[in-house]
Amino acid sequence: MEVTSNKQLILRDYVTGFPKESDMQLVTAAATKLKLPEGSTGVLVKNLYLSCDPYMRDRMTKREPGGSYVPSFVPGSPITGYGVAKVLESGDPNFKEGDFVWGMTGWEEYSLITATQALFKIHDTDVPLSYYTGILGMPGITAYAGFHEVCTPKKGETVFISAASGAVGQLVGQFAKLLGCYVVGSAGSKEKVDLLRNKFGFDEAFNYKEEPNLDAALKRYFPEGIDIYFENVGGKMLDAVLLNMRTNGRIAVCGMISQYNLEQKEGVHNLTSMISKQLRMQGFVASSFYHLYGKFLETVLPFIKEGKITYVEDVVEGIESAPAALIGLFAGRNVGKQVVLVSRD
Template structure:
């Protein structure tokens, strides 16, 4: 049985505050046998693309609290995240050698997947495979479920998206335009603001770092108020949005990246506005909506092929670049979906 090197990205120890590249370690000495044991029900996969996602920061904490939905990473073991892989050996009847899949995998060259039923088999290979780390994977399903299922858009609605140039935000804005809504996004650099307006088709956008008063900024862009807020940030932005919601507005809470690196999260003011305006604010997990994936693909594949949907990726080459790529998303270094290329098929 062939044994090969299996380079890995390990978590050194639990993290406090902002993660650093030094919190992760490249292990170049690990090896793996490219055959599964007789009778195994697992998959052995070669990882091609890895996804860097904000939720992964919480998994670096020792104790995530009762509200956590994902277990902490284990120090000394490979980091785990969503990725695209090719099946090298299969002990599962639903998968064959050569199949392409996306789902949770290890940050390493090869991984053994002990729960293959959690993976999605890739059917459309006439689009970039890297899209299955984002547009056709977790980020796409997050945008789809959050916007259509939680926010229930109506034509002519006023939509605000924070962290709008990220993997999820850029899609929410485009879905809003396809639904006939007016959409404004916020981002952290002039370059990203221009992308929102000129590439993703947002009606307007602003750099939140240049705004002294977020409440005033939102009143400037939404003089009649906000019907839908797609929440990716939390903190001061959420406080300002609450003051500007319209009657029976909807807030889909996807993430709160401004809070992930704080030892103690900030409290949010203005929650009482939810009462008088009858605003519905709902958190959601994409995994609860995976049953909609076929419906999502029916919608999104034609949009891609017809050029009606734009998606930008920030590509980092090589497993060695993964720690810097992951750390970079918490300072806004990436432009678009952050992807790590482990191997090209």
């Protein structure tokens, strides 16, 4: 029976305000047996890639049961999140040794996953495995379902995406362009704005940090208004967008990263626009659309292989790099999808 040490990243305690790297601690669990417990229906995996996602900030806060769509982390225990892993041993007939999978796993080198119903077997390995933390994983289905199912887009409509160079936003913009929409994105640096224009094919992009008046900026890029807003930021950006939506516009609320670290959330002042413009604003989570995953793959895999969609990742190596990578999301340090490489095999 093979025995190894197991590096794990644990949450020290619940977090208020802006999280710090020191809120997490790297520990080594000694003498971990790489063997399924007798009678287990779970899978034992070696983690290859871990996904850094903004929603994980909410899990660092103590919530009452049912207070959020995902449970809080347990202080002193390994953080959990989406990742890509290789199956070492399986008690679930749907998986076998050597399979690659993506889904919820531990931020550690090896994990015993008991909730195997939330795992997806990876069948197509002609693309980088890391893509299953992003374009072919949770962010991908988020972008696909949020745009096509929630926003119900039509060719020729105007689309605005905030945090547009991130894991989800870069895909929404490309889906919109493939449909024949006019697409504008906002981001927080010149490098990211250049990516939106030159790599992802957005019609226009702007650095929101350089805009003293967001309302004026949106009127500049959308003189006739916005049909679809894909919301990743919240706060002042949402307030400005509400003033610039067209009648019967749709807003898909994917995230509000500007609010996650605030103890007192910012209010939204222009909600009367919802009435006068007959807007529809809908929040959603990716897991509600996992039943579309097969259809999603049939659509997106050919786009990737034919070069019609491109994807940018920001990969750091080693589980010890994970705290800085995760915290960096909230300072905008990442360019593209933030991934942690744990092991290459």
